[in-house]
Amino acid sequence: MSAYDELMAFQHQTEALAQVAGRLGWDQETVMPRGAAPQRAEEMAAMEAVLHARRTDPRVGEWLSAVDEGALDPAAAAQVRLIRKSYDRTMKVPADLASEIAKVTSRAQGQWAEARAAEDVAAFLPVLKEVVALKRQEGQALANGGDVYDAMIDDYEPDMKASELAAMFDEMRPRLVALRGAVLEKSGPRALAHVFPARKQMQLSRELARSFGYDMNHGRVDKAVHPFSSGSGLDVRITTRTNELDPFNCFYSTIHEVGHAAYEQNIDRAYLLTPVGQGVSMGVHESQSRIYENQIGRSRAFTGWLYEQMRDQFGDFGIADADAFYGTVNRVHQGYIRTEADEVQYNLHIMLRFDLERALMSGDLEVDDLEAAWNDRFAADFGYAVDKPSNGVLQDVHWSVGLFGYFPTYSLGNVYAGCLHEALRKAVPDLDEQLAAGDTSQATGWLRDNLQTHGGLRPPRDTIEHASGMAPSPAPLLDYLETKFRAIYGL
Template identity: 55%
Template sequence: MNTATLYAEFADHLRGLGALDQVAGLLNWDQETQMPPKGSAQRAEQCAAVARAAHALATAPRLAELVGLLEGADLDPAQAVNVAEAGRISRRATRVPAELAAELARASALAQTVWQTARESNSFADFAPVLERVVSLKREQARCLVEGSETPYEALLAEYEPGMTEAELSGMFGRMRPKLTLLAERIAGSGWRMPRFTGAFARAGQLALSRRLCDVFGFDGQAGRLDLAVHPSSSGSGGDVRITTRVNEYDPRECAYATIHELGHAVYEQGLDPAQALLPVGMSASMAVHESQSRLFENQLGRGRAFCEWLCPAFGAQFGATGVDMPETFYAAVNLVEPGFIRTEADEVHYNLHIMLRYDLERELIAGTLDVADLEAAWNARFLADFGVEVPEPRLGALQDVHWSAGLFGYFPTYALGNVYAAELNVALRAALPGLDRMLASGDVWPVVEWLRANIHRKGRLLPPAKLIAEACGRAPSEAALLDYLGRKYGALYTL
């Protein structure tokens, strides 16, 4: 059998695996947005069935055989990446028993429903038993996946950021933490009182503005949709990308910037190479690269002075008087720095401190040095130490994020790494598009989307994450660009 025929069979097998992954995403999206409350038990079984089917495809002897036959064959770069990625997927899946994969999917689906209810009732005790089950299963999965010198946490991290180590992350976070803390302290001591939004902002108006933002940021509405959910998210790819946002009728920043954040994810998924759809090379490079797109949209662009010149009158047209009716005051209001409880609403200075808290706690959970029974107290003590404020209730603390109920251990650090990548991309964008601020001030984000499409989106998984960013930016990424950006921006805002 010639290489072309072998590769065609191989690609068809992989597309089936990619399609099942998207089915799992759709089940999760439906659970967050449409599923009736009594559907959780059935949904858990559906998720388990899909996980079992995906595991069977990933561990099929024929896939491993095809990978062996194609390794070293005369393949183009995209085909070679698909073969290498299929080998990695197959090896990882083979280490995890099929029933464990199915039970993880089942337990996570049930846990998400319990998390939503516990969050509404503000009771961590209601959530703890199901979280304990998820953590136990993730520990078991990590033990199965560990390879070579990997730690159990690194084995889970590899699902989101292949090749990244705890030592690298901890080193980066250790360098960032004191500088971020010092910047936050200097801002708090500056004496500046920033303007704030005032009044009530109707849900319908916020959703209308969100749909307008979808158009501005290049989201193809014929290939996706926007809905409300408890926790903002993005799922799907290509011609079917689903994003969700949430509304706070007294703080319109939450909906607007959650939407812009998720649009970064969605536009990335819509910009992947359609010729490689459902194949590994046609997927995002990593979750940190994914988060770099959302954080770039949300912060460097969306919270930038130039874009506020467009967004301020857009708010005024939608809501009338907002209390911050001039671009300068609007810019100050959307960049207000103060310690807050909710990660997704955190300012840029405090945001990475939120991530470091979660990173440390979830590593302890997986290592077994922290029990779920002690998680709420550990969270509250760490938050008080890092932010100087006591957590008043569980929904503002250990119950605020969906990730652990969904079994996404190892995901959180990719947000901070995504911020590092976003800062590098911002520098590169400004060099490539000298008129960028003028474009943003007029609400023209399309040149940014085109640049990202050429330098990030279309390349999919052709390059390892850090190399992809380095190629796009002309230098190896480091936290220096992020810290410089934050120092300059907030130093000017708060006259430090």
């Protein structure tokens, strides 16, 4: 066997074990008994120790040094590039620190859920302090004297810098704030005022998943506190949640997670259980979930079809026709929850989190001051006060599990989705006719062929440029938002 063949055989087993670790996380969020949390924390720590040992195995470095990179085809070269990046990163983090982070974040996740349910920030702060301290240590090890937050972002969006994101957000914020102000001055579409049984929501939710191409033979839909997608290749699972007064939370969470899952399911099977056989970055991943959810799922054409499906499932629910329903789906309204935010305001929620967690990691903000900082920033950005912790600092799971640097990839995904949507419309000129019949196959097929099947073959920005034919820019997203919402609100 060549050095490359030995490296890939070893990596194949590492990737398989990582999938097992991911399945433990899925189980914890969906069906694990609550009393199992302490044991699960030990199990997760043990798995992380095994994975860390494999990722820092001296043979990996020897194989990487021995590979003749000039003889590799593009896919093999990408495999080596990604393995080397992971190896270099993992070598910087001590094994005991990696294991302790896995153990503490597994415990913190359960304590966050309990604190959120009890509206008790104080109950969560002690374990959050542990998480933040450990992640600061990890970030310092990774940064090697550089910017700690940049090192954290690199875990989710390789080669992206906080300064680039800050500049992008500064470009986006004025147009978003101006559009929000103009929209909120108008009387908007009516909200839903009906009871939608959870069982029927889940039935329609699964139909929506199938309509967007989710392969139920290699996946499943369950319920969780915070919707997510888990796995890759032949086993990709999603979760959603229900609120009997707000079915859109369920339906659009499902469509969103299907975007993530479809990316993983549609990657070329030749890359199964390899570094290239998974999404290249969280920003690119989010581009898939956001274009599925918003540009496709909230379009006038698709919501016309969804309106009829909801009438079949729930009967008359008080919305007169498909045009009114389109307005209701896209209604801009005051709210606290990021995952329930409309397209106009969503990115403002991300900017808040980006600035707060950047300050946490630099030490400019301490955990004890986090709630007050959140509440002050929210009031300044949105014009009203946070009413309870579950609508404020406790609403997201991310910080409990140590995902610092993850939040900005949501807005980056929106920017990427704007570029992809512009290209999709040019490639499929009769898209609206298809969506009006509930047929997403050409839209999702275009995304599959131009982006999803390639997995991690190209770096993130190259992935978007290859698919859309343009360098990533927020302009297409902002233009789309202004055109859409000015029409809805008659501006």
